Amino acid sequence: MGYAVVDVETTGFAAGRADRVVEVAVVHLDEGGAVTGEWCTLLNPGRDLGPGRVHRISAADVWHAPTFAQVAGTLAGLLAGRVVVAHNLAFDARFLAAEFARLGVDVPLVGLCTMRLAADFLPGVGRSLRACCEAAGVVLAEAHSALHDARATAELFAGYLRAGGRWPELLDRVAAAAWPVVPGDAVAEVRRGSAPPRPRSEPVALSRGDLVVFTGQMADPREVWERRACAAGLRVNRGYVTKATRVLVAADPWTLSGKARRARAYRVPIVSEEDFAAMLGLLAAGKDHRSGWSQVY
Numbered sequence: 001m002g003y004a005v006v007d008v009e010t011t012g013f014a015a016g017r018a019d020r021v022v023e024v025a026v027v028h029l030d031e032g033g034a035v036t037g038e039w040c041t042l043l044n045p046g047r048d049l050g051p052g053r054v055h056r057i058s059a060a061d062v063w064h065a066p067t068f069a070q071v072a073g074t075l076a077g078l079l080a081g082r083v084v085v086a087h088n089l090a091f092d093a094r095f096l097a098a099e100f101a102r103l104g105v106d107v108p109l110v111g112l113c114t115m116r117l118a119a120d121f122l123p124g125v126g127r128s129l130r131a132c133c134e135a136a137g138v139v140l141a142e143a144h145s146a147l148h149d150a151r152a153t154a155e156l157f158a159g160y161l162r163a164g165g166r167w168p169e170l171l172d173r174v175a176a177a178a179w180p181v182v183p184g185d186a187v188a189e190v191r192r193g194s195a196p197p198r199p200r201s202e203p204v205a206l207s208r209g210d211l212v213v214f215t216g217q218m219a220d221p222r223e224v225w226e227r228r229a230c231a232a233g234l235r236v237n238r239g240y241v242t243k244a245t246r247v248l249v250a251a252d253p254w255t256l257s258g259k260a261r262r263a264r265a266y267r268v269p270i271v272s273e274e275d276f277a278a279m280l281g282l283l284a285a286g287k288d289h290r291s292g293w294s295q296v297y
């Protein structure tokens with residue numbers, strides 16, 4: 001059937017522990033290296049998204065995205081019967097195997113690594129995807145975007161094939177491998193740039209003595225926000241959100257952090273730091289809060 005070129009973006013590096021896949025892309029190539037199809041979706045990992053500065057995916061982006069379990073069957077169908085190809089295959093395969101294992105499924109991933117193969121086809125070139133692409137004349141439009149990285153890797157691998165790369169034994173092996181039945185066949189793809197607008201809801205009125213909790217890396221250091229809150233007569237809890245919490249202030253109101261999940265369970269409003277600053281101004285002025293603020297439950 002050919003090759004399935006894959007790339008994943010993740011919350012971190014601990015595949016078998018807490019980290020999860022937040023975006024996955026698959027580009028199909030036939031045995032000659034021609035593109036025959038592609039698929040990509042963001043995934044809701046049910047936790048914070050980790051190094052956003054690297055993958056540039058926000059909590060809002062994955063708010064309505066499917067979970068891995070919901071697309072597992074679709075993804076399995078895209079990989080079955082194909083040699084899996086990735087740049088740094090060990091990383092991508094480890095995360096895919098861990099995600100399927102959480103569903104109780106052991107998948108027979110057999111693959112090739114364009115990073116390792118570069119020693120044969122691009123001798124003397126750096127190991128990064130960007131370095132390999134530059135040497136091979138492949139355009140890498142947007143690094144650390146699963147679809148762009150998979151497209152670039154597919155073009156890179158196609159060049160290896162044109163240069164005489166042949167792996168018939170792997171193609172035969174995957175053709176004979178029996179894949180388990182994997183549930184989860186959601187086919188709707190949620191791509192980057194489809195984040196919903198920030199919601200507006202009922203205003204939050206603060207009173208002196210209210211309990212406030214902060215989460216996320218904000219524009220101003222958290223210590224600064226804590227001092228501002230205390231100066232306004234509020235109490236700050238540096239631990240968990242409780243039912244007594246009046247408001248959770250978040251760097252990203254869409255956040256999927258543990259504090260945010262608890263806040264939503266308790267119906268505690270989640271507001272941005274900008275909105276919280278305005279709320280502090282009204283509290284200091286002794287005014288009631290009358291305008292709407294961004295909240296996510």
